[in-house]
Amino acid sequence: MSEINELYQDLILDHTKKPRNFEVLEGASRHVEGYNPLCGDRYTIYVRMEGDVIRDVSFQGSGCAISKSSASMMTTIVKGKTKCEAEAIFENFHKMITGQSGVDKNKIGKLEVFHGVSEFPVRVKCASLAWHTLKAALGGEEKTITTE
Amino acid sequence: MMTTVFDVQQYRKDFPALSQKVYGKPLVYLDNAATAQKPQCVIDTLDRYYSAENANIHRGIHYLSQKATDAFDEARDKVARFINAKESREIIFVRGATEGINLVAQSYVRPLLKPGDEILITWMEHHSNIVPWQMVAEQTGAKLKVTPINDAGELILPEFEKLLSEKTKLVSVTHISNALGTINPVKKIIQMAHALSVPVLVDGAQSVPHQAVDVQDLDADFFVFSGHKLFGPTGIGVVYGKAEHLEKMPPYQGGGDMISAVTFEKTLYNKIPYKFEAGTPHIAGVIGLGSAIDYVSAIGMSRISAYEHELLEYGTRALSKIPGLRLIGTAKEKASILSFVLEAAHPHDIGTILDQEGVAIRAGHHCAMPVMERFGVPATVRASFAFYNTHEDIDALVRAINKVFEVFR
Numbered sequence: 001m002s003e004i005n006e007l008y009q010d011l012i013l014d015h016t017k018k019p020r021n022f023e024v025l026e027g028a029s030r031h032v033e034g035y036n037p038l039c040g041d042r043y044t045i046y047v048r049m050e051g052d053v054i055r056d057v058s059f060q061g062s063g064c065a066i067s068k069s070s071a072s073m074m075t076t077i078v079k080g081k082t083k084c085e086a087e088a089i090f091e092n093f094h095k096m097i098t099g100q101s102g103v104d105k106n107k108i109g110k111l112e113v114f115h116g117v118s119e120f121p122v123r124v125k126c127a128s129l130a131w132h133t134l135k136a137a138l139g140g141e142e143k144t145i146t147t148e
Numbered sequence: 149m150m151t152t153v154f155d156v157q158q159y160r161k162d163f164p165a166l167s168q169k170v171y172g173k174p175l176v177y178l179d180n181a182a183t184a185q186k187p188q189c190v191i192d193t194l195d196r197y198y199s200a201e202n203a204n205i206h207r208g209i210h211y212l213s214q215k216a217t218d219a220f221d222e223a224r225d226k227v228a229r230f231i232n233a234k235e236s237r238e239i240i241f242v243r244g245a246t247e248g249i250n251l252v253a254q255s256y257v258r259p260l261l262k263p264g265d266e267i268l269i270t271w272m273e274h275h276s277n278i279v280p281w282q283m284v285a286e287q288t289g290a291k292l293k294v295t296p297i298n299d300a301g302e303l304i305l306p307e308f309e310k311l312l313s314e315k316t317k318l319v320s321v322t323h324i325s326n327a328l329g330t331i332n333p334v335k336k337i338i339q340m341a342h343a344l345s346v347p348v349l350v351d352g353a354q355s356v357p358h359q360a361v362d363v364q365d366l367d368a369d370f371f372v373f374s375g376h377k378l379f380g381p382t383g384i385g386v387v388y389g390k391a392e393h394l395e396k397m398p399p400y401q402g403g404g405d406m407i408s409a410v411t412f413e414k415t416l417y418n419k420i421p422y423k424f425e426a427g428t429p430h431i432a433g434v435i436g437l438g439s440a441i442d443y444v445s446a447i448g449m450s451r452i453s454a455y456e457h458e459l460l461e462y463g464t465r466a467l468s469k470i471p472g473l474r475l476i477g478t479a480k481e482k483a484s485i486l487s488f489v490l491e492a493a494h495p496h497d498i499g500t501i502l503d504q505e506g507v508a509i510r511a512g513h514h515c516a517m518p519v520m521e522r523f524g525v526p527a528t529v530r531a532s533f534a535f536y537n538t539h540e541d542i543d544a545l546v547r548a549i550n551k552v553f554e555v556f557r
């Protein structure tokens with residue numbers, strides 16, 4: 001497989017074309033906007049917390065295929081997880097897309113399809129934008145965060 | 149008139165960077181609006197300067213210093229001739245177009261501005277021709293006014309005329325838009341502004357590499373450009389200013405070279421252009437820029453323009469055939485820049501795929517966020533051509549775009 005096909009795997013393209021949980025979340029307890037001024041990617045992540053548990057999560061916005069599919073898959077994976085669990089997934093996901101060792105594959109599950117990003121350093125920000133934004137939301141921030 | 153063929157293959161040999169491969173594929177360099185590749189003669193000039201001629205200028209009495217000073221002064225003469233300035237002392241060396249605009253903003257405009265005064269720019273400016281004006285506006289209480297553009301990416305001149313008034317203290321306009329390729333009717337704009345005695349700065353960053361420029365014919369008050377887009381070194385650029393303006397302006401920075409006598413009570417400033425060139429300048433850059441100017445002048449700017457225009461037409465035809473492709477910037481008067489978006493994929497994804505095919509373009513907002521907003525897109529893909537690009541380069545671009553469709557079936 002060429003590096004391009006490694007990057008744009010079918011599952012990624014599927015989430016780009018049919019993003020999941022792509023809506024404003026009614027009754028969200030928090031929402032945070034994430035923005036990458038360099039490429040104009042802009043997403044809002046909505047979460048409804050019950051104590052430490054992410055009861056529901058959704059997103060809105062626009063951007064490239066990598067950022068959008070990453071946001072979409074993130075919402076499917078963190079729903080029902082605790083704040084700590086979600087953060088541990090992000091930590092491992094981030095290690096994988098930046099090409100570091102010690103990735104716990106059990107933690108990232110389907111997110112494995114993003115491993116091709118590590119060959120494209122300029123796209124790491126695309127893949128991690130939604131996650132940084134979620135992290136800010138879980139941390140109780142209510143402002144726009146940017147990747148710059 | 150004698151017409152000679154434009155032997156692009158011969159010129160390509162002068163640029164070592166163009167013959168390399170990336171990811172095992174021949175490099176197709178279409179990011180010339182960001183920066184241009186360098187001909188061997190410029191590289192050799194830098195090499196020779198650092199190997200054999202390195203010395204500081206205007207201060208040494210030794211052999212090397214004299215040689216470096218001569219080469220430096222000669223480069224200033226070359227720049228003056230290249231844009232047809234009346235005198236060499238109207239040429240000030242700076243780091244680039246950006247620093248040039250900041251110099252004019254701080255030294256010329258700022259002392260003139262009172263609260264309520266206006267600076268008039270356009271919707272298609274590069275951030276470097278927006279932010280310095282916002283800064284002086286903030287410092288003085290003046291206002292920034294913006295001339296709108298139409299759907300083709302052309303200035304709406306009647307709106308410009310309406311916005312121009314006795315409150316306007318300066319018009320600053322790009323000669324060619326880096327995001328759209330639009331060539332602005334700067335001569336006409338200058339006439340309109342001068343009718344109200346308003347001075348005009350022309351941002352020539354994108355025009356000098358592509359067409360002959362005559363600052364006297366334009367009657368520009370200020371004209372700035374960057375060496376690196378003109379096949380010269382990075383870190384060197386030019387401010388042309390009419391001597392009558394430069395004489396009256398306070399210095400931009402203080403230091404060595406810009407003075408004629410210093411005591412702790414009072415400093416006497418040097419004459420122009422030295423008044424604006426504090427400290428040791430980018431000597432290698434200046435000499436290298438002179439060499440780049442020699443190189444393009446030998447080819448001839450009008451021949452370069454004609455060849456690039458043909459490339460633009462070929463490229464426009466080729467891209468227009470691609471389904472779902474929308475050109476951003478379709479002005480009647482256009483330079484060799486093709487900015488576009490595809491329905492099928494985001495500019496960043498296109499950029500990544502094209503890059504893997506060896507095609508270097510730029511995907512992003514091109515430091516012109518208001519333009520992106522005007523056209524309702526977050527970013528565009530921009531292919532920008534130089535005279536060393538070929539029809540085959542455009543064919544390679546089209547093939548690479550077809551790869552995008554394969555990935556995003």
Ligand SMILES: Cc1ncc(COP(=O)(O)O)c(C=O)c1O
Nearest residue numbers: 244245246274276326351353374
């Ligand atoms: C129209 C225009 N103006 C100004 C600049 C700034 O040039 P520099 O970054 O070399 O100072 C650019 C560079 O992209 C440009 O395209």
